[in-house]
Amino acid sequence: MIEGLTTFDTAAVIAILGMGIVTYATRAGGFWLMGYVTLSPKLERFLRQTAGGVLVAIVVAAVVKGDPAMWAGLAAAIGIMIAIRKSMTAISIGMIVAVAIRYFV
């Protein structure tokens, strides 16, 4: 048995179920809304860029809060992703770079 398999924190469960509900709302929302209104190109663009901006924000925050090992790991991951477009390889190498720097430096 995995230890903690049946351990739940109330706040965590509320957060998780809340995530489930809003995620379902976004999945069903596009279909449901289109039955009533049409999504203007502008609103579509706003939603698309908002989603991209959230991802950018998370990366920027990781860089601002991170140590040099994080910077090197992210730089490696981004470089490899641009070069070969394989996210799992890029992330793994980024992790190895950061772990190596933290181990040896």
Add this chain to the structure above:
Amino acid sequence: MPYSISALPFGLAFGAAALGVGMTPGEAILMSVAAFAGSAQFAVLALWTAMPLPVAAIILTAFLVNARHIVMGAALYPYISNLPLRQVLPVSAGMTDAGWAITLQAMMNGRRDLGILLGTMIMQWPVWVGGTAVGALISSGGLDVKRWGLDVLIAGVFATSVVGLYRGRDDIWPWIAATAGTVGALLWLPGNWYILIGGICAGLAGLITSRDEEKAA
């Protein structure tokens, strides 16, 4: 289908990273079952270390990361507008980026039922949940987030998705705006407002630059 297997390493990574930030295995698995949303789940891990848990920020972040689904669903709608909503809405619960792309392609080629979306869900959901469980099992002995590079794993998921999301010059200004907004929010605002501010800055920049293009055209 090879793409459903691709969910496995990410599921493993999520299970390990979730325990690294202090989630219990049960919570990690519950999240993969209930949300079934890779990038949103990784995104909230960045918030999970705070105590008490910022519940509202976590739910809001999940919404913002998943807001793209609204656009994706809207794009599929013209092909399935003849189907009853009571059939469409339950199936939509399984929509993932990959499943959506495959479904849209199939529908453009003339298919008009949701079987393919349902199929992608049946393939991917157990792989994702199972991967999370195994990842959590492996790391349930306790993991040092930094020593194992799990913080770089979490950030790396987003850094590579940003690269994969790049569609051309239209994206440059929104991303610069998101960066500026995030840095500003980190400097001057407490808590996790940077996620919302970064997203909104990018959205607004997208609107402004698109208007300029219309004028130029």
